[in-house]
Amino acid sequence: MNNKVIKRIIELILLLVVLSLLTFALMYLAPGDPAEKRLSSQGVAVTKEVLNAERARMGLLRPFFVRYGEWLWGIIHGDFGISFKDDMPVAPKLIKGLKNTVVLALSSLMFSLIISIPLGLVAAVKKNALIDHVVRLLSFIGNSLPNFLVSVLLMYFFCIKLNMFPIIAEGNLQGLFLPVISLSIPMIARFSRMIRTEVLTQLSEDYVTGLRLRGVKEKYILLKNVFYNSIGHIFTIIALQIGVLMGGSVVIETIFRWPGIGKLVMDSINARDYPVIMGFVIIMGTIYVGINLLSDLLNKVIDPRVEV
C-alpha cells in the first residue's frame, strides 16, 4: 500500500513537470506579446523602440529553455516569479485567488451534496413516479442553463425583486450566498442524476434482493447498504468536479465580484501574463491529481477490495 502511494506521488511529480513543460511551450508558441499587451493595455500604441526595450526588460528575448529552466528552478525553491502584467509577485496573487476560490468551491460542493444526495436517493427509490420525473426534469433544466444567465437571474430576483441582498456584495457570508447558489445549480443537477443512477445500480444487485428476502427493512437497506456502497462512486464524482469548480468558476467570480483564481487567470490569459498562468497550471495540476489520489485512498478505506 505504502509503496503504491509513493509510486503515485512520484508519478504525480513527473506529470507536473511534463505538464509545466507543455504549458510553457504552448504559451511560448501562442500568438500574443506580453510586452505589447502591457504597454498598450489602454489602447495606446507604442513605438518599436519602446516595445523592444520592454521585451528585453521582461526577459522575453532570452531562449526558451533558459526561461523555462529559470522558471522551474524558481518553482522548486518556492518562487513563482513576477507578474508580467504589473511586476507584482505571483505567489501572493495566486494564494489570495486560490483561497477565495476554495471557499466558494467547497461551499458550493457541500451545498450541492446536501441537496442532491436526498434528491438522487428519492428519485431512485421512486423510479418513474412523479417525484422522479420532476427531479429528472429539474436536473435537465439545471444542467442546460448557462452560468451567466443563472447568475443574472438570481441577482435580479434576490437583489431587485426581493431586495434580500445587495448587488454589490462584499467578500463575506452574505456575499457568498448568490455565487454558491449559482455554482450549485448545475452541480445539483449533475450530482442528483449520477447518484440516482448509482443507487439504481446498487438496488438491482443480488445482495439487495437477498436482504429483502431476509425481511430487512427497506429504509435500512437503502441507508446502511445501498447508500454506503454508492459512496465510493460519489467520491469519484466529487473529485472530478473539484477540478472543474476550481478552474471553471470564472463567470460567477466576475459577475459577483468574487476575487477568485478563475477571474485572475482569465485576466492573466488576456494580458499574456505567463508567470501567473504557469503558477496556476502547477497549482491546479497538483490539486487535481492530489484530489484524485485522495479519492482513490478514501475508496480504499471505504472498500478494502478497491486497488489504489
Added chain:
Amino acid sequence: MRKFNKLFALAMATTMAFSAAGCGNSAKESSESTVESNEATEQEEVVEASDEEEKTSDGDNILRTAASFAYPSLDVHKEYYGWYTSIYGLSEALFKLDETSTAVPCLAKDAVSDGTTWTITLKDNVKFSNGEPLTAEMVIKNIQRVAEINGRFDIFGTFSYEAPDDKTIVVNTGDEVYPTLKSDLASPEFGIIDLENTTDFDNDPICTGPFVITEFVPEGDVKVAKNENYWGGDVNLDGAVFYYMQEDDPKLLAMQSGEIDCYNSVSSAALEVYKQEPDKYNVVSVEGTRLQFYILNENTMDGAVRAAVNLTIDKEAIASYLEGTVTAATAPFPSSAAYSKVSIPAVDTEKAKALLEEDGYTLNADGIYEKDGQPIKLNIAYYAARSLDTLAILMQEQLKAVGIDSYLTVEEDPDSTYIANADFDLALYCMISDKCGDPLYFIDSTLADGAYYNVAGFKNDECQKMIEELRIETDSAKRAELANKIIQIAIDDNAFGYVGLFNHTTVMKPGVSGFAENIPFDFYGIDANTTK
C-alpha cells in the same frame, strides 16, 4: 455508515473552517490595505460612517460608481495607474484636457515654447493634500521619475531641467524641438506626487487632487474622501466609492437598485434600458478617442478598388448597428478637436461601381467584379475585440452588395501577425487616436514613413514633409492646420478608412454632474465640481 458520518462531518467542518477563514481574511486584507493617513482621518470617518448606512446611495454626499478596471497600485507614474488616480480625483497634472481636446491650465498657469526651450509657470497657490506647497523642484523630480519608471515617456529623461525660481521650470529639449511637451504633460501619468513625504507610493500617494485615498484594495474597490486642504477651493462631494465591476449586467442592476449613482462605458443593451426612463437616468454620450479604422493595402489593391471600398463602407449604418456605442467617424479624432477638420467622401455605391468599371473591371455571373478573369476577393483581417468582428461581417456584406467579394481572417494578436507581415488587403484595427490632445502621436503611428501601422505601402513625400514640420511646429493652430492636411492626403489616397469612434457614454442619476461626462478622454472622473 459510521465511517461515512465521520467523513461527512469532517468535510462539513473543513468547509465551515474554510468559509470562516476566507471571510475573515477578506476583511483582514481589506483593513490591512486601508490607508492610515493622518491628514485623512476625518475624511475616513466620513466615508466609513456612510458605510454603516444602507447600501443605497441616497441620503449622503458620497458618490458611488462602478469602475471597469482596477489596478494593483496607485503609483501615479507607473504603467497606466495614473489614469485611475486621475479618475479617482487623487492626482492632477500640470495641464488637463478639455472638451475640445485642448490642454488647459491645471497646476500650471502656462507653458511657453521658444525653440528647444519650454518655460512652465506654476500656479501660486497649489499645495498637496498634506498642506505642503508645490514647488518647481518637486515638479522636475516628478517628471524625471516618470521618465525613469515609465518606458512610454523615457524621452523626458533626455531633457534637462532647471528651476530658476519656486514657480518656474525651464525645460531644455536638447537639439530637437519637442512641440508636444505641454500636451504630454497633460497626460495623467504626469500627475504630481509629493515625493518627499510619500512613503507608500503603491497605496497612499500624497497628491494635489480634490480627494484623498481612504481605502484601497489592490485590484478591487477604492474609497476616497474630500481633500480638506484642496488648493482649488471647495470640493462638492464628501467622498466617493469606486466599485470594481467588470460585467455590464451587474452595473445595470446596481444602477436600478440605487447602489451606484453613475458610471461610464455603458453597454448598448443597458443604454436601451436607460433611454426608456429619462426621468430616472441621465445619459450623456460624446465621441471618445478610441478609433476603429482599417488599413487598405496599396501593395495588393489598385487605386480603383481602394476608392471603391471607401465609397462603399457605410459608417453610419455600422454605427447604427452598434446601437449607440460608436459614432461614425468624420476624422480619426473627435469632431470637437481643431485637428479633425477633414473631408471624407460620402457613401456612393454607384460611383464605386463606376470607378471599378472605368478601371476595366466587369461583373461576372456571380455578381462579383473581375479583371482579366480574376474576381476581386479581398482578405479582410481582424481580431475579435472592440466590435471589430461585427465590423468585419458588416463590411463584408456591404462590399458584397456592390460586387466586391471578400473573406475574413481572424487573428488573436494583430501586431505579431497581419500588422507585422502586412498579410491582408484590408486590416481592421482599434486604437486610441488621441492620447493627450495632439494629433502627432496618431499621425506618427500610422502615416509617417516606417511607422508601426504604416505597413501597407502608403508613401507620400508631401505628407512626410508636413509630418516633419509637425514634429517641430509649436503653434497649436498651425499644428492643427498641418494635421488636417496630412490626414486629408491619406484620405484622398484611400490608404485608410476611419470607421467609428467609441462613444464615451455616461449614465447618471438626476442630480449627478461633473463626472467628466463631456470629456472625450477615458482618464477623467470626479473632481471638485462633481455633484450628487
